[in-house]
Amino acid sequence: MTWYSWLAIASLAICLAGCIYHLIRLIKLGKPKDYSRKSGSPGSGIIYSFTGAMNPVNKESAYLNLPTYIAGVIYHMGTFLAIILFFVFFFTTTLNKMITLPLVLFLFLSAIFGTGILFKRVTDKKLKQLSNPDDYISNMLVTGFQAATGIVLLIPDASYPVYMVIASLLLLYLPVGKLKHAIYFFAARYHIGYFYGWRNVWPAAKHSR
């Protein structure tokens, strides 16, 4: 095996260990004990939290900021696609031409949106004040990873070592920077779903809007 394969595998192991640490800590601390008499269903609240509450029609932060919202959604889809391809590449880097081109196009588009989000972060006064180096690094790593994935699909032999280094950096950074929201996003949504479900605020469809 090549040095960069070893590097990527080691990084993946460290990343998984970091993620498992966060996950175990969350599970160990456990779900909240609420002594109040519940009036709704925490279960339905949690389901709604991941479904209806994420619907842009219900989410003001989405429908008032549609361009950013769409860019964000595509950017995240690009990330998931790149992660899947990361595992595929362990077996082969040459895919059927019919699917290579749309994949490359999507990854590049997603990387462009990622760059756009980064650009907004630097130029928008309120976002700039809110941001820290971690935000910039995280964005650049993910955007770079997406673009590199696209390039590997086009010219595998020339780009694969560089790609593996970028992927390794991303994996090593994930558990310590803001990218750990990959785990905490689910935890936070679980908790607000539980909270609003318990109090019969969610699912919101029950109430007239």
Added chain:
Amino acid sequence: MPTIEIEEKVFEIDGNGFLTKPEIWDGEVARLIAKYDGINELTDQHWAVINIIRNNYEEKGMAPMIRQICKGTGLKLRQIYELFPLGPARGACRVAGLPKPDGCV
């Protein structure tokens, strides 16, 4: 310390516009604060309310119950709300130079 200026007179107030030094209060101060709230003229009925509030404050260190204001002035509740549109606390007590009462007022 915030201040308020009415007709070229400056008073020290808390953020809610209540006097921070209730001892500087006099009839003229009452007239000025009332004017600031849009009450252009203090009638005898206004004064009846103000005097009861002021006396209670000087005796007991707090605003009286609305019950005492009604009893003492012979005014109906509704009349007091009409005399001071901001209500007995933010309206009448403020004009009477009291510090802001605690709670949801």
Added chain:
Amino acid sequence: MEKTDDIKIKRGLDVLNSHKDSKLISHLNSCVHCGLCAKTCLYYLTTKDERFIPARKVELVSSIYRRYFTFTGRTFPGLVKARELDDKTVEEMVDLLYGACVMCGRCVQHCSIGVDIEYVVRKGREMLAEMGYVPGSLQSTVKAALETGNNMGISYEDFVDTVEWMEEELQDECNDTEARIPLNEHGKNVLYTLNPREPKFFPLSISAMAKVFYAAKESWTLSTNMYDVTNYAYFSSHPGEAKKIAQRMYDEMHKMKAKRLVLGECGHGVRSNRWEASNYIEKEFPFEAITSVELMAEYIRDGRIKPDKERIKDTVTLHDPCNLTRGSGVIKEQRYILKNCVNDLVEMTPHGTDNFCCGGGGGQLAMSEYNDRRLKIAELKIGQIRKTGAVIVATPCHNCIDQLIQINVTYNLNVQIKTLAEIVADSLPV
């Protein structure tokens, strides 16, 4: 501001380091700084001041958490802008967490991640309260409640005198000398609670609710010992003081041997007694605690009272208290009541779980320090009310009512402001 010292800092940090469950770390670790919450917040919408963006308030608390309790923040504080808990940080926390948040929870519903921003703000306030930095005017309201049993320091004699006075009003209104406002009667179905501003300054809502009880033939009582539905320590977020006030209500229910604790029209009073109280004292209530809004809706549904909506012909709009909708899931009941009691109900846009705070929430009304901001953020509510063309604004929260009374004058709105009990009482044929 008093300087921080090691003891204070330890007290503050302990709040971030004591975990009953995974809720706190979930919310402190998940904000991605997308900034999309800005437009959900009435402080940002009315002032366009970037400091007021909800994420900035979360960031204040979570940057301290990172500095002391995460690997990255301890090792490379600059990388994640981790902050020391020092004088400057404390000053900013007081200004933003106490002075620029109505704890309405609107941003939480719309957060792209699902951060419970309001909860994080409350945790930040809890740190400040443990360190002794609660704004003076808010703390004096808490102190009055702890020392006198009600947050306005009303004496027993004054309270009884006022209740007797309202009983006379009730007897006149009902034309029945048997109509009563019972005091300290044991074993009743309902123990009713009030906001102290009712006996002190606005007692008509007491006789209004008494008229509703009279019409429904309810077995009820008030307690002279504990009638205060508020818990201002919920706003100051001092857990020890909040627990003392919550415990007092719990004990009173046992003493009075009442079946149902009925919470008067007070948003945070409902929230703190219905939900937070059991958690403050870590005990489940063996009795039912419901809002007077739910109770009145129940009376109408069961045919125990028969409102005549022709008696209120003016256009009415409803202001939703945040702590009733997003805080307690009481959303349909107030609408059901109004649809049965008034001829013409016009909803504000938005309303229900999307409503805007009146501007007086989160303890703002009690805090003189931030008065100008409170009046400024009310612009949104003023615009919403104007658009409805309503003559009467009904709202089941005395805190909202007081803010509405003030902005009604400040912004020349010229509407009447009423509690739901007043509306229901007006709609009941005598």
